[in-house]
Amino acid sequence: MDAFDLKVLDNFPGKVVRKDLTSLMKKGANVPTYVLEYLLGMYCATDDEDAIEIGLDKIRRILSENYVRPDQSEYVKSKIKENGQYTIIDKITVVFDDREDKYVARFTNLRMDPFEVPSDLVINNEKLLIGGIWCIIRIEYVGLERDNDDEQEAFEEDIFGNQKKKRKIRKKKSKYDSPFEISTLKPIQMPNLDLEEFIEARANFTKDEWITLLLRSAGYEPDELSQKEKMHYLLRFVPFIQKNYNLVELGPRGTGKSHVYSELSPYSILMSSGTTTVSNMFYNMSTRRVGLVGNWDCIAFDEVAGITQATGDMIQIMKNYMANGSFARGTDSISSDASIAFEGNTFRSVEDMMRTSNLFEPFPEAFNSDSAFFDRIHAYLPGWETPKLRSSLFTDRFGLISDCFSEFCHMMRKYDFTNSFSEYFALNDQFNTRDTIAVGRTFSGLAKLIYPDERMTKEESREILEYAIECRRRVKEQLRKITPAEFSDVNLGYIDLDTDEEYIVSLPEVADGTLIFDGLETPGYVYGVGRSVTNVISIYRLENKLLNGTGVFSFKNVEGLARAPRSVKDSITAAFNYFSENSRKMISGAYEDFDYSLYFNDLQNRGVSDEISVAEVVGLFSALANRAVLPSLVICGRVVMSGSMMPITTELEEVFVAASNAGAKRIMLPAESKDKYDELRSELKEEMAVIFYSTPLDAAKKALGVD
Numbered sequence: 001m002d003a004f005d006l007k008v009l010d011n012f013p014g015k016v017v018r019k020d021l022t023s024l025m026k027k028g029a030n031v032p033t034y035v036l037e038y039l040l041g042m043y044c045a046t047d048d049e050d051a052i053e054i055g056l057d058k059i060r061r062i063l064s065e066n067y068v069r070p071d072q073s074e075y076v077k078s079k080i081k082e083n084g085q086y087t088i089i090d091k092i093t094v095v096f097d098d099r100e101d102k103y104v105a106r107f108t109n110l111r112m113d114p115f116e117v118p119s120d121l122v123i124n125n126e127k128l129l130i131g132g133i134w135c136i137i138r139i140e141y142v143g144l145e146r147d148n149d150d151e152q153e154a155f156e157e158d159i160f161g162n163q164k165k166k167r168k169i170r171k172k173k174s175k176y177d178s179p180f181e182i183s184t185l186k187p188i189q190m191p192n193l194d195l196e197e198f199i200e201a202r203a204n205f206t207k208d209e210w211i212t213l214l215l216r217s218a219g220y221e222p223d224e225l226s227q228k229e230k231m232h233y234l235l236r237f238v239p240f241i242q243k244n245y246n247l248v249e250l251g252p253r254g255t256g257k258s259h260v261y262s263e264l265s266p267y268s269i270l271m272s273s274g275t276t277t278v279s280n281m282f283y284n285m286s287t288r289r290v291g292l293v294g295n296w297d298c299i300a301f302d303e304v305a306g307i308t309q310a311t312g313d314m315i316q317i318m319k320n321y322m323a324n325g326s327f328a329r330g331t332d333s334i335s336s337d338a339s340i341a342f343e344g345n346t347f348r349s350v351e352d353m354m355r356t357s358n359l360f361e362p363f364p365e366a367f368n369s370d371s372a373f374f375d376r377i378h379a380y381l382p383g384w385e386t387p388k389l390r391s392s393l394f395t396d397r398f399g400l401i402s403d404c405f406s407e408f409c410h411m412m413r414k415y416d417f418t419n420s421f422s423e424y425f426a427l428n429d430q431f432n433t434r435d436t437i438a439v440g441r442t443f444s445g446l447a448k449l450i451y452p453d454e455r456m457t458k459e460e461s462r463e464i465l466e467y468a469i470e471c472r473r474r475v476k477e478q479l480r481k482i483t484p485a486e487f488s489d490v491n492l493g494y495i496d497l498d499t500d501e502e503y504i505v506s507l508p509e510v511a512d513g514t515l516i517f518d519g520l521e522t523p524g525y526v527y528g529v530g531r532s533v534t535n536v537i538s539i540y541r542l543e544n545k546l547l548n549g550t551g552v553f554s555f556k557n558v559e560g561l562a563r564a565p566r567s568v569k570d571s572i573t574a575a576f577n578y579f580s581e582n583s584r585k586m587i588s589g590a591y592e593d594f595d596y597s598l599y600f601n602d603l604q605n606r607g608v609s610d611e612i613s614v615a616e617v618v619g620l621f622s623a624l625a626n627r628a629v630l631p632s633l634v635i636c637g638r639v640v641m642s643g644s645m646m647p648i649t650t651e652l653e654e655v656f657v658a659a660s661n662a663g664a665k666r667i668m669l670p671a672e673s674k675d676k677y678d679e680l681r682s683e684l685k686e687e688m689a690v691i692f693y694s695t696p697l698d699a700a701k702k703a704l705g706v707d
Contacts, residue, residue, distance in 0.1 A: 001047055001705065003434055006400045008213060011201040013405040014045045019050070019219050020396030025059060031067065031218065033263035034402035035089065035134050038188045039063075040582075041401035044386050062089070066136075066623040080180060085140045092185070093132030094122050096287060097176070104176055110134065112583050114400060115178030127289060131269045138184040139555050139637035144177060166582075171448070188266065193407040197453045207450060207460065214449060216399035218264055224393050231446075231467050235379060236260050238445030239298040239339035240409035244325040245441050246376055246521045246598070247341045250304075251383015257343040257447030265406030268298035273646035276326050278314050282321065283329040291639060293321065293338040297410055304344035304363050315373060315603060322376035323434075325639050338415040342377075350384055356646065358478040359509075378438035380478070382509070412452060417444040420454055421461040421506050428502055430489045439492075442468035464510035465494060469505040477507060477661075484657035486682060514663025515603050519631050524623030529667075530611025531650050532602075533565055537658040538609060539634065541601040542616050544623040549595025551580065560608070567610040572598065575616035575696075581643070582697050586706060589599040596620060603662075611650070613639045613669075614696045621700040629703040632665035639696050645670055652676045660687040665693070668699055 008016055017040040027034050039062060043055030067089045068076055079606075091108035094117060103118045107129075127133045138500045146673035202210060211230055215222040218237070222230055237260065239245050249257050262270040269292060281299075282291045292299050301307060318340075321327045326335040344362040346353065353361050360367070360374055367373055387393065400408075418440035427436060446464045447456065456464075469492050493504035516527050516539070524544035532538045546555065551577040555561065561569060576596070583591040598616070602608055614637030622629050636655055638646045648655070652673060659667050669677065677685070682701040693699035 001337060001398075004212070005047070006208065007209075008398045010200075011049055011204055011235055011298055011440045012400060012404070015041065015400055016045055016104060016398045017041055017401045018044070018052070019216060019394070021056065021401050022219065023394060023396075025056070026065070027331070029283060030661040031063075031089070032134060032266075033607070034266055034406065035188050037401040054547075058500055068107065070109050070111060073109075074238060075578075076110060077112060077180075080139050081141045083141075085138055085183065087138045089136055089188075090588045091132050091134045092128060094128040096129070098287070100174060102174065102176055102469065105182065112180065113178060114176060115417050116176045117182055117300065118176065121182065125185065125187060126175065126345045127187075127295050129289065130292055133266060136188060137182055140182050140183045142181050143179050171634045176530065188403075189213050193411060193412045195452045198408055198693070202451070203455075204454050208449060212367055212591060213399060214405070215640060216397050217402070217405040218260060219394055219399070221393055221395035221397070221401075225387070229386060232381055234446060234449055235381050235442070235467075237264075237409065238379070238442065239300075240406065240447050240465065241412050242339060242411050242445035243337035244322075245339040245445060246378045247323045247381060247562070248304075248338070248344075248360075248377050248379070249341070249381035249383050250344045250346050250359065251386060252346050252388070255386045255388045257383055258300060258302045261302075261341060263297065263341075264402050265409065266403070267296060267406055267410050268300060270300045270302050271295045272302055274354030280315060281314070282317055283332070283334060285330060290334060290336065293327075293336040294334075294340050297413065298339045298341060300343060301345050302671040304342045304367075307367070309363055310436070312366075315370065318374050322373075343486040346384065347435045350382075354509060354514070358480075358481040360478050361475065364451055369482070369677060371479050371486065372453045374475060374479055374482070375434055375487075377475050379442045379468070380474040381471065382474065393522075408452075409449075412448045415448060417447040417451075417454060418671040420444070420447055420456065421465050424458045424461050425494045427696075428491075428493045428495055430491045430493065430502075432489065433478065433490060438472045438475070439465070439468045443473055448454040458501055466503075466505050466600050469494065470507060473505060474509075478656060480661055481484060484654050487586065488657045488681075490651070491660070491683075515541075516632055516634060516659075516663040518663060518665075520628040521624045521631075522626050526615050526619035526621055526622060526629050527662075527664070528609075528612030529634050529636050529662075529664075530609040530638070531657055532609045533568070534607040536606045537654045538602070538604050538606040538651060539658060539662040540612055541603055541617070542619045543599040543611070544599060544616075546599045546623050547595040547597055549593075551592030552595045553591075557595065557597040558600065560602060561600070564600075565610070568608045568640065571610040571638065572600070572616055573661050574639055574643075575613040576620065577641065578639050578643050578696055579617050579620040581622070583624060585697060586621060586701060591624055594624070596623070611636075611638045612635060613637075614645070614699055615669075615695075617696040617702075618700045618703045622704060625704060625706075627704050630666055630705065632663065633661065633668065633703060634664040634666070635668045635691075635699065635703065637668070637670050637696070637699065645696065648673050653680060656680065656684045660684075664688055668693055668703060670694075 017037050021040055021044055022033060023035055039059045043058050068085055090110050093106050094103050102116045103119060103122045104114045106114050166630050212222045215233055220233060237248050240633055258270055261657045271550050279525055280291050282293055317327050325337060326333055346362055353359055418558050421443060473492045476487060476490045482488050495502050526542050528540045528542060547698050580591055600608060615635035618635055640646055665688055667688045668691045671694050674692060691702050693702055
């Protein structure tokens with residue numbers, strides 16, 4: 001134990017636990033961390049080793065005697081009957097049987113027939129109805145009443161007042177009649193936390209010390225993490241402390257994405273496989289009860305790829321809720337403040353996803369093509385930047401018991417630190433309303449975690465603001481890939497109000513994931529941009545090579561067009577015809593000395609295109625001249641069989657955004673498109689240098705730097 005541990009014990013007496021004890025006890029009991037730490041906080045919140053050992057023995061006895069294992073169900077029921085009562089630790093769920101008009105309890109581990117519970121127990125613990133909660137439960141044995149074989153005689157009087165037997169009435173039996181009943185039920189969570197006292201204790205810690213305490217409270221060892229990794233781990237806590245917060249974390253397996261949502265807090269629920277229904281998630285029309293969003297602070301979907309049963313109605317309601325915290329069912333408009341976290345695994349490298357699709361790729365198709373859904377995401381946590389879980393990442397030092405930490409987060413939800421940075425900084429003009437809300441909520445959540453007293457210096461505010469902007473820009477960059485024309489304003493940043501200097505926040509993965517090589521390509525290789533057969537603006541690399549031959553172009557030497565439509569093959573034929581007719585106007589060597597091969601590389605897997613034949617002309621000239629085209633160049637334009645060029649019919653803004661997304665720094669356009677270019681927004685024009693050409697031959701000369 002060092003000075004820091006002593007400081008933690010001194011500032012939070014009775015609210016801390018040595019986290020290696022949690023790991024030790026966890027091995028023998030399959031219960032959530034907050035359940036174990038509730039007990040550890042009761043019996044082991046001390047630095048006295050002897051007292052800790054006594055406390056551990058007490059907890060072992062409790063878990064041995066009171067924690068219910070499924071294979072001990074008959075033993076537990078016998079103990080209840082023979083002793084008259086017995087206390088257990090189990091997860092209890094309640095459902096309402098509308099046919100019987102009864103609330104009915106079921107246990108997770110104790111194999112006991114469902115039985116009726118009183119209404120007041122349910123009313124005081126509504127989470128019993130939504131997913132259930134872990135509790136300490138005292139069950140009494142009351143037996144079953146027997147009354148003359150459950151039959152009663154009924155009498156009626158005659159006109160003289162004499163009774164006469166009329167009939168026998170059988171007492172109605174309920175299928176939920178049980179010899180057991182719950183006498184007391186106590187949810188396993190802290191009943192009270194003096195938030196003011198908790199916040200006051202923050203002043204006794206430096207920023208780094210407080211972050212260390214937060215991470216150790218969740219079971220992590222911050223000494224094993226970089227500063228950026230610490231921020232990623234803290235971001236996982238934001239849905240607990242910030243109302244209506246929408247977070248996505250996608251990354252490799254084994255990085256602990258879902259751990260905090262199932263183990264850290266009784267106020268969160270982890271939905272396995274991502275499956276749920278409208279009535280379960282939002283509102284049940286028949287029972288008129290609000291679903292998960294009305295009963296939990298945070299709802300996490302584990303493995304987003306499993307959200308395969310989501311209907312259009314479900315997605316639309318979720319979009320509305322994620323946008324404004326409300327949803328409509330029937331004639332009712334219902335508001336709630338639950339946050340939503342989406343967790344999932346990536347199966348390809350970030351670079352591959354960036355080149356061929358987008359970083360939301362693990363979502364099912366129903367979501368992945370819906371940019372409006374992803375626009376509601378406030379932050380994208382890059383799971384590939386967090387370390388794989390290993391033993392050294394789990395701390396053996398003191399931290400707050402999970403209940404204390406989760407209660408702190410729960411109570412801080414009512415505060416809003418959204419504008420706490422406005423004294424020092426302003427967001428730049430690239431922000432729209434949703435961007436502003438997203439960055440504000442991420443900033444607020446992190447600030448409440450790290451600076452619950454709202455005392456931040458300018459540089460401390462800057463650190464959180466830059467991280468919040470980075471997390472939102474990651475969302476915007478993917479939106480630009482999905483719907484380029486709608487989401488072109490991605491250069492999110494801020495302005496220092498003291499200096500009026502603007503800072504643009506960049507992403508580390510953007511440069512790594514560009515499709516277009518930042519440098520000189522192999523001679524014969526050229527990039528084209530055009531609308532695909534699936535009606536999406538896409539980037540292609542045309543890889544031309546020379547073969548020994550006699551000037552023949554054959555589709556036997558072409559890869560990537562085996563199933564292409566006739567129009568695409570005709571466009572490539574038109575490009576070769578133009579090249580063969582004009583090659584001597586630029587290159588002295590005879591094109592007839594070679595045959596030509598082509599690999600039509602559909603970089604984004606969006607389908608081939610018949611709008612990049614000018615790029616193919618340039619590629620053929622480049623191969624024959626053995627000269628590379630200008631670096632980071634993409635070519636737009638179409639030549640047809642007659643040798644003439646067709647006008648660009650695609651919106652030029654879409655072309656520019658797609659090319660810029662792919663990493664192009666130069667773009668070649670037909671001279672006829674200059675008027676359309678002049679109408680583009682200035683920020684788009686600044687993305688790339690433009691080279692206009694009059695003919696495909698002119699394009700080849702300019703692309704190869706030939707006068």
